[in-house]
Amino acid sequence: MEKALHVDHLCKSYKRRIRQPGLWGAFKGILSSQFEEVEAVKKISFSIKRGEKVGLIGENGAGKSTTLKMLTGIIVPTGGELEVLGLIPWKQRRELALNIGVVFGQRPQLLWDIPVRETFRLLKTMYRIPDEVYEVTYKEAVKRLSLEPLLGTPVRQLSLGQRMRCDLAAALLHAPAIAFLDEPTIGLDLSVKEQVREFITDMQDKFGTTLLITTHDLKDITETCDRLLLLDKGALLFDGSLKNFEKKFANESRIVAELQQPASPAALRKLSEEMKRYGGRIITSEGHRLVVEYKKSGSAPALTQILLKRQKVADLTLEKTDIETIVTRIYRRPSKD
Amino acid sequence: MRALQTQLTPLEKLKSYTSLFVRSLKASFAYRASTITSLITAVFMYAVPLLLWHQVYKQKSDLAISQEKMFPYLLLAGCLNYALGMSVEFRIGQRIRQGLIATDLLKPVDFQIAQGVQAVSDGIFNGVLGMMFFFSGFIFLGKDVFPASPTAFLLFNFSFLLAFLIQYLICFVFVQGAFYTYSGYGIFAARGALQQTFSGIWAPLIFYPGFLKTAGEWLPFRHTIYTPVSIYLGWVQGNEVFDLIYQQMAWVIGLYLLGRVLMVQSLKQMEVQGG
Secondary structure, three states, X not given: OOEEEEEEEEEEEEEEEOOOOHHHHHHHHHHOXXXXXXXXXXXXXXXXXXXXXXXXXXXXXXXXXXXXXXXXXXXXXXXXXXXXXXXXXXXXXHHHHOOEEEEEXXXXXXXXXXXXXXXXXXXXXXXXXXXXXXXXXHHHHHHXXXXXXXXXXXXXXXXXXXHHHHHHHHHHOOOOOEEEEEOOOOOOOXXXXXXHHHHHHHHHHHHOOEEEEEOOOHHHHHHHXXXXXXXXXXXXXXXXXXXXXXXXXXXXXXXXXXXXXXXXHHHHHHHHHHHHXXXXXXXXXXXXXXXXXXXXXXXXXXXXXXXXXXXXXXXXXXXXXXXXXXXXXXXXXXXXX | OOOOXXXXXXXXXXXXXXXXXXXXXXXXXXXHHHHHHHHHHHHHHXXXXXXXXXXXXXXXXXXXXXXXHHHHHHHHHHHHHHXXXXXXXXXXXXXXXXXXXXXXXOOOOOHHHHHHHHHXXXXXXXXXXXXXXXXXXXXXXXXXXXXOOHHHHHHHHHHHHHHHHHHHHHHHHHHOOHHHHOXXXXXXXXXXXXXXXXXXXXXXXXXXXXHHHHHHHHOOHHHOOHHHHHHHHOOOOOHHXXXXXXXXXXXXXXXXXXXXXXXXXXXXXXXXXXX
Protein backbone atom coordinates (compact mmCIF):
# COMPACT_ATOMS: atom_id res chain seq x y z
CA MET A 1 0.00 0.00 0.00
CA GLU A 2 1.14 3.53 -0.82
CA LYS A 3 2.71 5.58 1.96
CA ALA A 4 0.68 8.47 3.33
CA LEU A 5 3.53 9.86 5.36
CA HIS A 6 7.02 9.01 6.41
CA VAL A 7 9.00 10.44 9.29
CA ASP A 8 12.68 9.73 9.82
CA HIS A 9 14.60 10.88 12.90
CA LEU A 10 12.35 13.90 13.18
CA CYS A 11 13.39 16.46 15.81
CA LYS A 12 12.09 19.75 17.05
CA SER A 13 13.70 21.85 19.70
CA TYR A 14 13.06 25.45 20.58
CA LYS A 15 14.41 28.07 22.90
CA ARG A 16 12.44 29.14 25.93
CA ARG A 17 13.17 32.31 27.82
CA ILE A 18 13.96 31.63 31.48
CA ARG A 19 11.74 33.80 33.64
CA GLN A 20 12.21 34.45 37.32
CA PRO A 21 9.20 34.35 39.65
CA GLY A 22 7.57 37.46 41.08
CA LEU A 23 7.10 41.02 39.84
CA TRP A 24 10.82 41.81 39.96
CA GLY A 25 11.48 38.61 38.04
CA ALA A 26 8.99 39.67 35.38
CA PHE A 27 10.74 43.05 35.10
CA LYS A 28 14.17 41.43 34.88
CA GLY A 29 12.78 39.09 32.23
CA ILE A 30 12.32 42.06 29.88
CA LEU A 31 16.05 42.79 30.03
CA SER A 32 17.51 39.32 30.44
CA SER A 33 18.27 37.09 27.51
CA GLN A 34 18.66 33.75 29.27
CA PHE A 35 17.20 30.87 27.33
CA GLU A 36 16.92 27.16 27.78
CA GLU A 37 16.70 24.66 24.95
CA VAL A 38 13.63 22.44 25.03
CA GLU A 39 13.63 19.26 22.97
CA ALA A 40 9.96 18.77 22.14
CA VAL A 41 10.43 15.90 19.69
CA LYS A 42 13.46 13.60 19.80
CA LYS A 43 14.42 11.71 16.65
CA ILE A 44 11.16 9.90 16.05
CA SER A 45 10.68 7.63 13.01
CA PHE A 46 7.53 6.02 11.67
CA SER A 47 5.53 5.54 8.49
CA ILE A 48 1.80 5.50 7.90
CA LYS A 49 0.17 3.86 4.88
CA ARG A 50 -2.74 5.35 2.94
CA GLY A 51 -6.03 4.52 4.65
CA GLU A 52 -4.50 3.61 8.03
CA LYS A 53 -6.15 4.80 11.24
CA VAL A 54 -3.53 5.76 13.76
CA GLY A 55 -3.80 7.16 17.26
CA LEU A 56 -1.00 9.30 18.68
CA ILE A 57 -1.03 9.45 22.45
CA GLY A 58 1.20 10.77 25.18
CA GLU A 59 1.10 12.89 28.29
CA ASN A 60 0.76 16.67 28.15
CA GLY A 61 3.97 18.01 26.68
CA ALA A 62 4.95 14.65 25.15
CA GLY A 63 5.31 16.26 21.71
CA LYS A 64 2.06 15.14 20.05
CA SER A 65 0.88 18.55 18.87
CA THR A 66 4.40 19.58 17.86
CA THR A 67 4.63 16.44 15.70
CA LEU A 68 1.28 17.25 14.12
CA LYS A 69 2.35 20.83 13.44
CA MET A 70 5.45 19.59 11.65
CA LEU A 71 3.44 17.07 9.65
CA THR A 72 1.03 19.77 8.51
CA GLY A 73 3.83 22.17 7.58
CA ILE A 74 3.05 24.88 10.12
CA ILE A 75 6.40 24.61 11.86
CA VAL A 76 9.80 23.67 10.54
CA PRO A 77 11.65 20.68 12.05
CA THR A 78 15.09 21.25 13.51
CA GLY A 79 16.31 17.86 12.31
CA GLY A 80 15.39 14.68 10.48
CA GLU A 81 13.24 14.15 7.45
CA LEU A 82 9.54 14.03 6.79
CA GLU A 83 7.35 13.55 3.78
CA VAL A 84 3.57 13.73 3.66
CA LEU A 85 1.83 12.53 0.48
CA GLY A 86 5.17 12.86 -1.28
CA LEU A 87 5.51 16.51 -0.27
CA ILE A 88 7.80 18.22 2.21
CA PRO A 89 5.22 19.89 4.45
CA TRP A 90 6.97 23.12 5.42
CA LYS A 91 8.27 23.69 1.90
CA GLN A 92 5.07 22.76 0.03
CA ARG A 93 2.57 23.81 2.66
CA ARG A 94 -0.13 25.16 0.36
CA GLU A 95 -0.13 22.19 -1.97
CA LEU A 96 -0.27 19.87 1.01
CA ALA A 97 -3.09 21.90 2.57
CA LEU A 98 -5.36 20.98 -0.35
CA ASN A 99 -4.99 17.32 0.53
CA ILE A 100 -5.19 17.32 4.29
CA GLY A 101 -7.85 18.18 6.81
CA VAL A 102 -6.80 19.45 10.21
CA VAL A 103 -8.58 19.98 13.49
CA PHE A 104 -6.71 21.68 16.27
CA GLY A 105 -9.14 21.10 19.09
CA GLN A 106 -8.39 24.40 20.76
CA ARG A 107 -8.07 26.55 17.65
CA PRO A 108 -11.13 27.03 15.49
CA GLN A 109 -10.53 27.35 11.78
CA LEU A 110 -14.01 28.77 11.27
CA LEU A 111 -14.38 32.48 10.58
CA TRP A 112 -15.22 33.95 13.96
CA ASP A 113 -17.73 36.67 13.16
CA ILE A 114 -19.90 35.17 10.48
CA PRO A 115 -22.29 32.20 10.35
CA VAL A 116 -20.88 28.68 10.06
CA ARG A 117 -22.53 28.24 6.66
CA GLU A 118 -20.34 31.04 5.28
CA THR A 119 -17.12 29.28 6.26
CA PHE A 120 -18.36 26.08 4.62
CA ARG A 121 -19.05 27.99 1.40
CA LEU A 122 -15.63 29.60 1.52
CA LEU A 123 -13.97 26.22 2.02
CA LYS A 124 -15.89 24.76 -0.91
CA THR A 125 -14.31 27.37 -3.18
CA MET A 126 -10.90 27.38 -1.51
CA TYR A 127 -10.50 23.60 -1.69
CA ARG A 128 -12.31 23.45 -5.10
CA ILE A 129 -14.58 20.71 -3.78
CA PRO A 130 -16.54 19.13 -6.64
CA ASP A 131 -20.31 19.35 -6.20
CA GLU A 132 -20.70 15.57 -6.03
CA VAL A 133 -18.16 15.33 -3.16
CA TYR A 134 -19.54 18.37 -1.33
CA GLU A 135 -23.05 16.96 -1.64
CA VAL A 136 -21.96 13.87 0.29
CA THR A 137 -19.61 15.42 2.86
CA TYR A 138 -21.79 18.42 3.66
CA LYS A 139 -25.01 16.43 3.98
CA GLU A 140 -23.31 13.72 6.00
CA ALA A 141 -21.69 16.24 8.37
CA VAL A 142 -24.91 18.18 8.88
CA LYS A 143 -26.87 14.98 9.54
CA ARG A 144 -24.34 13.05 11.62
CA LEU A 145 -23.15 15.98 13.70
CA SER A 146 -26.60 17.62 14.04
CA LEU A 147 -25.37 20.90 12.55
CA GLU A 148 -28.59 22.14 10.95
CA PRO A 149 -29.58 24.50 13.82
CA LEU A 150 -26.02 25.89 13.99
CA LEU A 151 -25.44 26.78 10.35
CA GLY A 152 -26.87 30.29 10.58
CA THR A 153 -25.18 31.17 13.88
CA PRO A 154 -21.99 33.29 14.03
CA VAL A 155 -19.16 31.10 15.29
CA ARG A 156 -18.43 33.31 18.29
CA GLN A 157 -21.91 32.54 19.63
CA LEU A 158 -21.42 28.76 19.59
CA SER A 159 -20.56 26.69 22.64
CA LEU A 160 -17.26 24.79 22.66
CA GLY A 161 -18.99 21.53 21.79
CA GLN A 162 -20.98 23.08 18.96
CA ARG A 163 -17.87 24.75 17.58
CA MET A 164 -15.89 21.52 17.72
CA ARG A 165 -18.54 19.72 15.69
CA CYS A 166 -18.55 22.48 13.07
CA ASP A 167 -14.74 22.55 13.01
CA LEU A 168 -14.58 18.81 12.41
CA ALA A 169 -17.09 19.11 9.57
CA ALA A 170 -15.02 21.97 8.08
CA ALA A 171 -11.85 19.86 8.21
CA LEU A 172 -13.44 16.93 6.38
CA LEU A 173 -15.62 18.76 3.84
CA HIS A 174 -13.07 18.30 1.06
CA ALA A 175 -12.68 14.56 1.80
CA PRO A 176 -8.97 14.96 2.44
CA ALA A 177 -6.44 12.21 1.83
CA ILE A 178 -5.20 12.59 5.40
CA ALA A 179 -7.01 13.97 8.43
CA PHE A 180 -4.88 15.19 11.31
CA LEU A 181 -7.16 15.51 14.29
CA ASP A 182 -5.64 17.05 17.39
CA GLU A 183 -7.97 16.35 20.31
CA PRO A 184 -11.16 16.27 18.22
CA THR A 185 -13.38 15.40 21.19
CA ILE A 186 -12.02 17.92 23.69
CA GLY A 187 -14.77 19.52 25.76
CA LEU A 188 -17.55 17.37 24.36
CA ASP A 189 -20.14 15.50 26.35
CA LEU A 190 -20.32 11.73 26.10
CA SER A 191 -23.11 11.50 23.53
CA VAL A 192 -21.50 14.10 21.25
CA LYS A 193 -18.16 12.33 21.56
CA GLU A 194 -19.88 9.22 20.31
CA GLN A 195 -21.43 11.19 17.41
CA VAL A 196 -18.00 12.58 16.49
CA ARG A 197 -16.32 9.16 16.55
CA GLU A 198 -19.04 7.65 14.38
CA PHE A 199 -18.73 10.52 11.91
CA ILE A 200 -14.94 10.13 11.71
CA THR A 201 -15.24 6.38 11.15
CA ASP A 202 -17.94 6.81 8.50
CA MET A 203 -15.95 9.42 6.59
CA GLN A 204 -12.89 7.19 6.78
CA ASP A 205 -14.86 4.27 5.38
CA LYS A 206 -16.39 6.34 2.57
CA PHE A 207 -13.27 8.17 1.39
CA GLY A 208 -10.42 5.99 2.63
CA THR A 209 -9.02 8.96 4.56
CA THR A 210 -5.83 8.27 6.48
CA LEU A 211 -6.38 9.24 10.10
CA LEU A 212 -3.90 10.48 12.64
CA ILE A 213 -5.62 11.37 15.89
CA THR A 214 -4.09 12.74 19.06
CA THR A 215 -6.22 12.58 22.15
CA HIS A 216 -6.30 12.13 25.88
CA ASP A 217 -9.54 10.19 25.63
CA LEU A 218 -8.42 6.68 24.81
CA LYS A 219 -11.89 5.71 23.69
CA ASP A 220 -11.25 7.92 20.65
CA ILE A 221 -8.40 5.60 19.80
CA THR A 222 -10.01 2.26 20.63
CA GLU A 223 -13.13 3.15 18.64
CA THR A 224 -11.55 4.73 15.58
CA CYS A 225 -7.97 3.47 15.23
CA ASP A 226 -6.21 0.20 14.76
CA ARG A 227 -2.67 1.36 15.34
CA LEU A 228 -1.10 3.28 18.17
CA LEU A 229 1.92 5.55 18.51
CA LEU A 230 2.93 6.39 22.05
CA LEU A 231 5.11 9.41 22.63
CA ASP A 232 6.89 9.86 25.91
CA LYS A 233 8.83 13.07 26.54
CA GLY A 234 9.36 13.58 22.84
CA ALA A 235 10.50 10.03 22.09
CA LEU A 236 8.52 7.29 20.40
CA LEU A 237 7.92 4.60 23.00
CA PHE A 238 5.60 2.31 21.08
CA ASP A 239 4.47 1.88 17.49
CA GLY A 240 2.16 -1.00 16.66
CA SER A 241 -1.36 -2.39 16.69
CA LEU A 242 -3.64 -1.96 19.68
CA LYS A 243 -3.47 -5.73 20.17
CA ASN A 244 0.31 -5.69 20.33
CA PHE A 245 0.20 -2.74 22.68
CA GLU A 246 -1.93 -4.71 25.10
CA LYS A 247 0.31 -7.76 24.65
CA LYS A 248 3.41 -5.74 25.37
CA PHE A 249 2.22 -3.69 28.29
CA ALA A 250 -0.85 -5.47 29.65
CA ASN A 251 1.04 -8.30 31.30
CA GLU A 252 -1.03 -8.00 34.43
CA SER A 253 -4.60 -9.09 35.15
CA ARG A 254 -6.74 -8.75 38.22
CA ILE A 255 -9.09 -10.79 40.41
CA VAL A 256 -11.60 -8.51 42.07
CA ALA A 257 -13.40 -10.14 45.00
CA GLU A 258 -16.27 -8.89 47.10
CA LEU A 259 -15.82 -10.58 50.50
CA GLN A 260 -18.71 -11.44 52.80
CA GLN A 261 -16.70 -10.00 55.70
CA PRO A 262 -13.60 -7.79 55.66
CA ALA A 263 -10.44 -9.89 56.05
CA SER A 264 -8.43 -9.49 59.26
CA PRO A 265 -4.80 -8.26 58.99
CA ALA A 266 -3.50 -11.70 59.96
CA ALA A 267 -5.65 -13.43 57.35
CA LEU A 268 -4.53 -10.95 54.76
CA ARG A 269 -0.85 -11.63 55.58
CA LYS A 270 -1.37 -15.36 55.19
CA LEU A 271 -3.33 -14.93 51.98
CA SER A 272 -0.66 -12.65 50.60
CA GLU A 273 2.15 -15.16 51.33
CA GLU A 274 0.23 -17.99 49.71
CA MET A 275 -0.63 -15.98 46.64
CA LYS A 276 2.97 -14.89 46.15
CA ARG A 277 3.87 -18.47 45.30
CA TYR A 278 1.56 -18.29 42.27
CA GLY A 279 2.62 -14.81 41.19
CA GLY A 280 -0.32 -13.00 42.84
CA ARG A 281 -0.14 -9.73 44.77
CA ILE A 282 -2.85 -8.10 46.85
CA ILE A 283 -2.97 -4.51 45.68
CA THR A 284 -6.18 -3.35 47.38
CA SER A 285 -7.96 -4.41 50.52
CA GLU A 286 -10.63 -1.92 51.45
CA GLY A 287 -13.50 -3.23 53.57
CA HIS A 288 -15.22 -5.96 51.64
CA ARG A 289 -13.26 -5.32 48.45
CA LEU A 290 -10.09 -7.24 47.69
CA VAL A 291 -8.05 -6.88 44.50
CA VAL A 292 -5.33 -9.32 43.51
CA GLU A 293 -3.00 -8.60 40.61
CA TYR A 294 -1.07 -11.35 38.87
CA LYS A 295 1.42 -11.47 36.04
CA LYS A 296 1.83 -15.10 35.12
CA SER A 297 -0.74 -16.27 32.62
CA GLY A 298 -2.45 -19.43 33.83
CA SER A 299 -2.28 -18.34 37.49
CA ALA A 300 -5.93 -17.37 37.73
CA PRO A 301 -7.37 -20.82 38.70
CA ALA A 302 -4.81 -21.39 41.47
CA LEU A 303 -5.21 -17.87 42.87
CA THR A 304 -9.01 -18.10 42.73
CA GLN A 305 -8.93 -21.45 44.54
CA ILE A 306 -6.74 -20.01 47.34
CA LEU A 307 -9.07 -17.05 47.69
CA LEU A 308 -12.19 -19.20 47.83
CA LYS A 309 -10.53 -21.53 50.34
CA ARG A 310 -9.34 -18.79 52.71
CA GLN A 311 -12.20 -16.27 52.50
CA LYS A 312 -15.96 -16.30 52.21
CA VAL A 313 -16.49 -14.67 48.82
CA ALA A 314 -19.78 -13.01 47.89
CA ASP A 315 -18.78 -12.18 44.33
CA LEU A 316 -15.72 -12.54 42.12
CA THR A 317 -14.65 -11.17 38.71
CA LEU A 318 -11.57 -11.56 36.55
CA GLU A 319 -10.42 -8.30 34.92
CA LYS A 320 -8.02 -7.87 32.06
CA THR A 321 -6.11 -4.59 32.30
CA ASP A 322 -7.71 -2.12 29.92
CA ILE A 323 -5.76 0.16 27.64
CA GLU A 324 -6.48 3.23 29.76
CA THR A 325 -4.96 1.59 32.84
CA ILE A 326 -1.89 0.54 30.88
CA VAL A 327 -1.35 4.04 29.54
CA THR A 328 -1.84 5.59 32.97
CA ARG A 329 0.79 3.21 34.36
CA ILE A 330 3.22 4.12 31.60
CA TYR A 331 2.71 7.83 32.32
CA ARG A 332 3.30 7.26 36.03
CA ARG A 333 6.56 5.38 35.59
CA PRO A 334 9.52 7.20 37.08
CA SER A 335 11.45 9.20 34.49
CA LYS A 336 14.73 7.76 33.23
CA ASP A 337 16.18 11.25 32.70
CA MET B 1 -10.52 7.69 -2.31
CA ARG B 2 -10.26 11.21 -3.82
CA ALA B 3 -7.35 11.80 -6.16
CA LEU B 4 -4.58 14.01 -4.77
CA GLN B 5 -5.09 17.69 -5.52
CA THR B 6 -2.47 19.79 -7.23
CA GLN B 7 -2.04 23.56 -6.72
CA LEU B 8 -4.93 25.87 -7.53
CA THR B 9 -4.95 27.45 -10.99
CA PRO B 10 -4.77 31.30 -11.15
CA LEU B 11 -8.52 31.41 -11.79
CA GLU B 12 -9.24 29.14 -8.82
CA LYS B 13 -6.98 31.30 -6.66
CA LEU B 14 -8.88 34.39 -7.77
CA LYS B 15 -12.17 32.71 -6.89
CA SER B 16 -10.79 31.76 -3.46
CA TYR B 17 -9.58 35.29 -2.70
CA THR B 18 -12.89 36.76 -3.91
CA SER B 19 -14.79 34.37 -1.66
CA LEU B 20 -12.52 35.30 1.26
CA PHE B 21 -13.00 38.99 0.48
CA VAL B 22 -16.80 38.68 0.55
CA ARG B 23 -16.67 36.88 3.93
CA SER B 24 -14.23 39.42 5.38
CA LEU B 25 -16.48 42.26 4.28
CA LYS B 26 -19.43 40.59 6.00
CA ALA B 27 -17.32 40.18 9.13
CA SER B 28 -16.52 43.94 9.04
CA PHE B 29 -20.17 44.63 9.81
CA ALA B 30 -20.27 42.24 12.76
CA TYR B 31 -19.53 44.75 15.50
CA ARG B 32 -21.89 47.69 15.05
CA ALA B 33 -21.09 49.33 18.38
CA SER B 34 -17.37 49.17 17.68
CA THR B 35 -17.91 50.62 14.20
CA ILE B 36 -19.80 53.58 15.60
CA THR B 37 -17.12 54.15 18.27
CA SER B 38 -14.34 54.12 15.70
CA LEU B 39 -16.34 56.49 13.52
CA ILE B 40 -16.70 58.98 16.36
CA THR B 41 -12.96 58.66 17.11
CA ALA B 42 -12.17 59.27 13.46
CA VAL B 43 -14.37 62.38 13.34
CA PHE B 44 -12.47 63.70 16.35
CA MET B 45 -9.09 62.74 14.89
CA TYR B 46 -9.73 64.56 11.67
CA ALA B 47 -11.44 67.56 13.25
CA VAL B 48 -8.41 68.31 15.48
CA PRO B 49 -5.92 69.21 12.68
CA LEU B 50 -8.63 71.33 11.02
CA LEU B 51 -9.22 73.26 14.24
CA LEU B 52 -5.48 73.63 14.89
CA TRP B 53 -4.81 74.99 11.43
CA HIS B 54 -7.80 77.28 11.67
CA GLN B 55 -6.18 78.80 14.76
CA VAL B 56 -2.78 79.04 13.02
CA TYR B 57 -4.25 80.90 10.03
CA LYS B 58 -6.07 83.27 12.37
CA GLN B 59 -2.72 84.37 13.76
CA LYS B 60 -0.59 84.16 10.62
CA SER B 61 -2.18 84.13 7.19
CA ASP B 62 0.92 84.37 4.93
CA LEU B 63 2.05 80.76 5.10
CA ALA B 64 3.57 78.78 2.21
CA ILE B 65 0.16 77.31 1.51
CA SER B 66 -2.94 79.45 1.69
CA GLN B 67 -5.88 78.66 3.94
CA GLU B 68 -8.09 78.01 0.85
CA LYS B 69 -5.69 75.30 -0.27
CA MET B 70 -4.86 73.92 3.16
CA PHE B 71 -8.36 73.02 4.32
CA PRO B 72 -9.28 70.88 1.32
CA TYR B 73 -5.88 69.20 1.79
CA LEU B 74 -6.57 68.43 5.44
CA LEU B 75 -10.07 67.24 4.65
CA LEU B 76 -8.87 64.86 1.95
CA ALA B 77 -5.92 63.71 4.06
CA GLY B 78 -8.41 62.88 6.86
CA CYS B 79 -10.67 60.96 4.46
CA LEU B 80 -7.73 59.01 3.04
CA ASN B 81 -6.33 58.32 6.46
CA TYR B 82 -9.64 56.82 7.44
CA ALA B 83 -10.00 54.81 4.23
CA LEU B 84 -6.48 53.44 4.70
CA GLY B 85 -7.21 52.34 8.25
CA MET B 86 -6.64 48.60 8.40
CA SER B 87 -6.33 46.14 11.23
CA VAL B 88 -3.50 44.11 9.72
CA GLU B 89 -1.08 44.33 12.67
CA PHE B 90 -3.83 43.95 15.22
CA ARG B 91 -5.37 40.98 13.44
CA ILE B 92 -2.15 39.10 12.70
CA GLY B 93 -0.60 40.04 16.06
CA GLN B 94 -3.58 38.69 17.93
CA ARG B 95 -3.58 35.47 15.93
CA ILE B 96 0.13 34.95 16.56
CA ARG B 97 -0.31 35.56 20.29
CA GLN B 98 -3.21 33.12 20.56
CA GLY B 99 -1.64 30.54 18.24
CA LEU B 100 -4.52 30.91 15.77
CA ILE B 101 -1.99 31.65 13.05
CA ALA B 102 -1.75 27.86 12.73
CA THR B 103 -5.21 27.67 11.16
CA ASP B 104 -4.37 30.49 8.71
CA LEU B 105 -1.32 28.62 7.52
CA LEU B 106 -3.38 25.49 6.92
CA LYS B 107 -5.35 27.13 4.16
CA PRO B 108 -4.28 26.43 0.57
CA VAL B 109 -3.88 30.15 -0.18
CA ASP B 110 -0.98 32.58 0.10
CA PHE B 111 -0.82 34.09 3.57
CA GLN B 112 0.39 37.53 2.42
CA ILE B 113 -2.28 37.82 -0.26
CA ALA B 114 -5.05 36.44 1.98
CA GLN B 115 -4.23 39.06 4.61
CA GLY B 116 -4.18 41.69 1.86
CA VAL B 117 -7.66 40.61 0.76
CA GLN B 118 -8.89 41.11 4.31
CA ALA B 119 -7.23 44.54 4.36
CA VAL B 120 -9.15 45.44 1.19
CA SER B 121 -12.40 44.56 2.96
CA ASP B 122 -11.32 46.83 5.85
CA GLY B 123 -10.55 49.51 3.26
CA ILE B 124 -13.91 49.29 1.53
CA PHE B 125 -15.76 49.49 4.81
CA ASN B 126 -13.66 52.44 5.99
CA GLY B 127 -13.74 54.01 2.54
CA VAL B 128 -17.52 54.31 2.66
CA LEU B 129 -17.22 56.13 5.98
CA GLY B 130 -14.37 58.24 4.54
CA MET B 131 -16.72 59.35 1.76
CA MET B 132 -19.16 60.53 4.41
CA PHE B 133 -16.42 62.79 5.82
CA PHE B 134 -15.75 64.04 2.35
CA PHE B 135 -19.35 65.06 1.76
CA SER B 136 -19.60 66.67 5.18
CA GLY B 137 -16.47 68.68 4.25
CA PHE B 138 -18.03 69.66 0.95
CA ILE B 139 -20.85 71.36 2.89
CA PHE B 140 -18.31 73.70 4.54
CA LEU B 141 -15.64 74.08 1.89
CA GLY B 142 -17.71 73.94 -1.30
CA LYS B 143 -16.09 73.25 -4.65
CA ASP B 144 -12.55 73.67 -3.25
CA VAL B 145 -12.71 69.99 -2.35
CA PHE B 146 -13.21 68.94 -5.96
CA PRO B 147 -10.27 67.54 -7.97
CA ALA B 148 -8.14 70.01 -9.93
CA SER B 149 -9.13 68.41 -13.26
CA PRO B 150 -10.64 65.19 -14.63
CA THR B 151 -7.08 63.97 -15.38
CA ALA B 152 -6.02 64.76 -11.82
CA PHE B 153 -8.99 62.76 -10.56
CA LEU B 154 -8.11 59.81 -12.79
CA LEU B 155 -4.47 59.83 -11.71
CA PHE B 156 -5.52 60.28 -8.10
CA ASN B 157 -7.53 57.05 -8.27
CA PHE B 158 -4.52 55.18 -9.55
CA SER B 159 -2.27 56.80 -6.96
CA PHE B 160 -4.76 55.94 -4.23
CA LEU B 161 -4.74 52.28 -5.25
CA LEU B 162 -0.96 52.30 -4.98
CA ALA B 163 -1.23 54.15 -1.65
CA PHE B 164 -3.48 51.39 -0.39
CA LEU B 165 -1.02 48.72 -1.44
CA ILE B 166 1.87 50.63 0.15
CA GLN B 167 -0.08 51.01 3.37
CA TYR B 168 -0.90 47.30 3.49
CA LEU B 169 2.63 46.26 2.63
CA ILE B 170 4.10 48.58 5.29
CA CYS B 171 1.75 47.01 7.85
CA PHE B 172 2.73 43.54 6.63
CA VAL B 173 6.44 44.27 6.91
CA PHE B 174 6.01 45.71 10.41
CA VAL B 175 3.83 42.84 11.63
CA GLN B 176 6.62 40.36 10.90
CA GLY B 177 8.04 41.64 14.18
CA ALA B 178 5.08 40.07 15.97
CA PHE B 179 6.43 36.62 15.04
CA TYR B 180 9.32 37.45 17.39
CA THR B 181 7.58 39.60 20.01
CA TYR B 182 4.30 37.60 20.04
CA SER B 183 2.27 40.77 20.32
CA GLY B 184 1.17 43.18 17.65
CA TYR B 185 0.59 46.11 19.98
CA GLY B 186 4.09 47.64 20.13
CA ILE B 187 4.48 47.18 16.40
CA PHE B 188 1.12 48.78 15.72
CA ALA B 189 2.10 51.74 17.91
CA ALA B 190 5.51 52.12 16.20
CA ARG B 191 4.11 51.98 12.69
CA GLY B 192 1.26 54.28 13.70
CA ALA B 193 3.67 56.91 15.04
CA LEU B 194 5.76 56.87 11.87
CA GLN B 195 2.64 56.95 9.75
CA GLN B 196 1.17 59.91 11.61
CA THR B 197 4.45 61.78 11.40
CA PHE B 198 5.48 61.20 7.82
CA SER B 199 2.30 60.55 5.84
CA GLY B 200 1.25 64.19 5.79
CA ILE B 201 -1.93 63.73 7.75
CA TRP B 202 -1.26 66.69 10.05
CA ALA B 203 0.34 68.94 7.47
CA PRO B 204 1.97 68.79 4.03
CA LEU B 205 5.65 67.85 4.30
CA ILE B 206 6.62 71.33 3.10
CA PHE B 207 6.02 72.60 6.65
CA TYR B 208 8.37 70.08 8.23
CA PRO B 209 11.79 71.08 9.57
CA GLY B 210 14.75 70.06 7.36
CA PHE B 211 15.74 66.69 8.82
CA LEU B 212 12.15 65.49 9.22
CA LYS B 213 11.36 66.57 5.68
CA THR B 214 14.40 64.70 4.36
CA ALA B 215 13.49 61.60 6.38
CA GLY B 216 9.91 61.83 5.11
CA GLU B 217 11.11 61.99 1.51
CA TRP B 218 13.17 58.82 1.95
CA LEU B 219 10.42 56.84 3.64
CA PRO B 220 7.32 55.34 1.99
CA PHE B 221 4.75 56.92 4.34
CA ARG B 222 4.23 60.17 2.41
CA HIS B 223 3.06 58.11 -0.58
CA THR B 224 0.04 56.94 1.38
CA ILE B 225 -1.53 60.36 1.91
CA TYR B 226 0.55 63.34 0.77
CA THR B 227 1.18 62.00 -2.75
CA PRO B 228 -2.41 61.08 -3.74
CA VAL B 229 -3.86 64.23 -2.17
CA SER B 230 -1.30 66.45 -3.95
CA ILE B 231 -2.23 64.83 -7.26
CA TYR B 232 -5.95 65.25 -6.55
CA LEU B 233 -5.62 68.93 -5.72
CA GLY B 234 -3.31 69.62 -8.65
CA TRP B 235 -0.37 70.65 -6.45
CA VAL B 236 1.83 68.55 -8.72
CA GLN B 237 1.54 68.63 -12.50
CA GLY B 238 2.82 66.93 -15.63
CA ASN B 239 5.90 64.75 -15.29
CA GLU B 240 6.05 65.38 -11.58
CA VAL B 241 2.84 63.38 -11.20
CA PHE B 242 4.28 60.44 -13.08
CA ASP B 243 7.50 60.66 -11.09
CA LEU B 244 5.48 60.30 -7.89
CA ILE B 245 3.45 57.42 -9.30
CA TYR B 246 6.65 55.65 -10.38
CA GLN B 247 8.01 56.14 -6.89
CA GLN B 248 4.85 54.63 -5.47
CA MET B 249 5.17 51.66 -7.82
CA ALA B 250 8.78 51.16 -6.81
CA TRP B 251 7.77 51.17 -3.14
CA VAL B 252 5.00 48.60 -3.83
CA ILE B 253 7.49 46.24 -5.46
CA GLY B 254 10.17 46.82 -2.82
CA LEU B 255 7.84 46.41 0.14
CA TYR B 256 6.18 43.35 -1.39
CA LEU B 257 9.55 41.63 -1.83
CA LEU B 258 10.75 42.71 1.61
CA GLY B 259 7.51 41.39 3.15
CA ARG B 260 7.96 38.05 1.40
CA VAL B 261 11.57 37.62 2.48
CA LEU B 262 10.72 38.55 6.07
CA MET B 263 7.68 36.26 6.06
CA VAL B 264 9.72 33.25 4.96
CA GLN B 265 12.17 33.91 7.80
CA SER B 266 9.39 34.52 10.33
CA LEU B 267 7.57 31.31 9.45
CA LYS B 268 10.81 29.32 9.62
CA GLN B 269 11.43 30.28 13.20
CA MET B 270 7.79 30.50 14.30
CA GLU B 271 6.53 28.63 17.33
CA VAL B 272 2.80 28.19 17.58
CA GLN B 273 1.75 29.45 20.97
CA GLY B 274 -0.44 27.40 23.28
CA GLY B 275 0.52 23.77 22.61
